[in-house]
Amino acid sequence: MPVSIANSRLIYDALKACDVKIISALPETWLVHLIRMAEEDPDMTLVRLAKEEEGIGISAGAHLAGVNSALLMQNHGFFAAINPIVSLALLYKIPLLMLISYRGHMGEKDPWQTQGGLLTEPLLRALNIPLWHLTNPADVQRRIKDAQTLALASLHPVAVLLSRELMWED
Amino acid sequence: MLRAAALEAIYPELEPHIVVTIMGAVAAELYMLGHRPNFFYLEHAMGLASSMGLGIALSMPEQKVIVLDGDGSLLMNLGTLSTMARYRPGNLLHIVFDNESLLSVGGFPTATSTGTDLAGIARASGIPVVKEAHTPESLKSAVGEALAGNTLTSVISKVEAVGPKTFHMDLPLLENRFQFKRALEAMRRASTERGQ
Numbered sequence: 001m002p003v004s005i006a007n008s009r010l011i012y013d014a015l016k017a018c019d020v021k022i023i024s025a026l027p028e029t030w031l032v033h034l035i036r037m038a039e040e041d042p043d044m045t046l047v048r049l050a051k052e053e054e055g056i057g058i059s060a061g062a063h064l065a066g067v068n069s070a071l072l073m074q075n076h077g078f079f080a081a082i083n084p085i086v087s088l089a090l091l092y093k094i095p096l097l098m099l100i101s102y103r104g105h106m107g108e109k110d111p112w113q114t115q116g117g118l119l120t121e122p123l124l125r126a127l128n129i130p131l132w133h134l135t136n137p138a139d140v141q142r143r144i145k146d147a148q149t150l151a152l153a154s155l156h157p158v159a160v161l162l163s164r165e166l167m168w169e170d
Numbered sequence: 171m172l173r174a175a176a177l178e179a180i181y182p183e184l185e186p187h188i189v190v191t192i193m194g195a196v197a198a199e200l201y202m203l204g205h206r207p208n209f210f211y212l213e214h215a216m217g218l219a220s221s222m223g224l225g226i227a228l229s230m231p232e233q234k235v236i237v238l239d240g241d242g243s244l245l246m247n248l249g250t251l252s253t254m255a256r257y258r259p260g261n262l263l264h265i266v267f268d269n270e271s272l273l274s275v276g277g278f279p280t281a282t283s284t285g286t287d288l289a290g291i292a293r294a295s296g297i298p299v300v301k302e303a304h305t306p307e308s309l310k311s312a313v314g315e316a317l318a319g320n321t322l323t324s325v326i327s328k329v330e331a332v333g334p335k336t337f338h339m340d341l342p343l344l345e346n347r348f349q350f351k352r353a354l355e356a357m358r359r360a361s362t363e364r365g366q
Contacts, residue, residue, distance in 0.1 A: 021229075022225070022229065045228050047224070047228070047253065047257060048253070048256065049249070049253055050249025050252050050253055051247075051249050053221075053247065054218070054221040054224075054247065054249060054250055055221075056215070056218065056221070057215070057218035057219075057221025057222040057224070057225060058222070058225035058228075059225060060218075060222050060225060061221070061222040061223060061224065061225020061226040061227075061228075061229065062225045062226070062229045063351075064222075064226065064347070065225070065226045065229035065230045065354050065358075066229065066355055066358060069225070084215045087215040088212070088215035088218055088222075091214055091215075091343065092344065092347045
């Protein structure tokens with residue numbers, strides 16, 4: 001499976017540098033190495049979810065309890081979580097660091113991912129959620145740190161879109 | 171039993187601990203018994219009080235966390251039972267008031283009114299201790315046992331579909347949110363100091 005281990009490691013190390021202690025995740029192809037890294041890290045609490053909505057609650061709980069968390073989800077998982085993003089995170093000013101695999105964008109071969117690819121950025125913008133694209137390994141550490149900094153300063157969700165260029169080695 | 175009577179019976183057990191409630195009648199009835207800075211009322215996002223409780227329980231293993239859930243909310247997020255069971259934090263107590271109704275929006279019957287068994291679902295999801303308590307006394311004793319032990323517990327309590335006269339709470343959402351976060355910080359500090 002040509003998911004980049006090296007770039008997954010860069011992302012994971014960036015989360016560690018942000019003092020992230022809890023990662024909630026639902027597996028998807030591009031996220032497999034990241035989830036494995038979280039699972040093998042004795043200092044990380046990995047919460048495998050049944051549905052992404054739960055992750056918004058877990059991150060809200062972690063924030064109110066003073067712990068940094070991150071969410072790993074596919075863009076379709078972000079769609080599944082929109083109600084709690086609105087009615088918990090935005091309503092109660094909860095910072096969220098969402099790492100979203102950007103399926104269905106340029107280079108996508110799976111037809112079933114393509115509608116989601118078209119709607120990811122419009123929906124993030126409609127929700128007024130700032131977003132970073134991660135395409136270049138050299139940007140990973142800085143952009144993830146800056147995304148977390150903004151989330152914590154604004155008490156607002158932020159999205160980091162994991163691109164095919166970064167995650168997939170054809 | 172009336173949920174207000176059930177809450178009154180367990181209020182002394184709730185008082186010192188971190189409590190997350192669902193919206194509507196449960197929130198208003200707990201608030202009327204006496205607000206505490208360590209109580210959080212999730213006034214929307216139905217289904218996620220238990221997920222929030224799980225996030226807090228995993229973040230503060232030295233504290234007890236109590237979630238006050240309802241049948242309508244739990245039915246919207248049944249996956250939460252499998253996630254809680256998977257990580258089974260021993261400091262988490264999940265109480266579900268089942269009035270077989272979406273009372274706060276006008277009293278529409280939920281699926282528990284036609285036979286869906288939340289205790290059965292909780293057991294089959296792998297929650298290690300599941301109890302049913304349908305009187306204030308049995309609820310109080312189930313809560314006391316769960317708090318004295320260290321095993322993830324769900325308690326399902328059948329209650330009447332009767333709510334308070336008013337849902338008004340003199341507590342803006344964000345005031346509750348910031349006050350609650352500070353209360354948790356203070357609890358963490360106190361427990362670190364005790365540990366030193």
